[in-house]
Amino acid sequence: MVYDVTRPETFTHLTDMWSKEVEQYSTNQDCIKILAGNKLDKESERKVTKEEASAYAKAKGYLFVECSAKTRENVEKCFQDLSGKVSI
Structure with missing residues (x-):
């Protein structure tokens, strides 16, 4: 689940509904x-x-990362963290 760190309503909506x-x-x-x-x-x-x-x-027991799609900062980390938890 993704939220925008500059728009609190995206975080609130995520916590209220999407999760x-x-x-x-x-x-x-x-x-x-x-x-x-x-x-x-x-x-x-x-x-x-x-x-x-x-x-x-x-x-909630979720993994957590902050990233930037624009600069690609931590985008790869996001996928590595997620794939590292997936068992085959």
């Missing part, structure tokens, strides 16, 4: 979930703190 949808409709309750904060390149416009998002991810 519940994933949990309710997932066919595999043990699936690996990751919370990704996007637009890390806009740090000066940040509205959702890393601590807030990290705490939410930890409470």
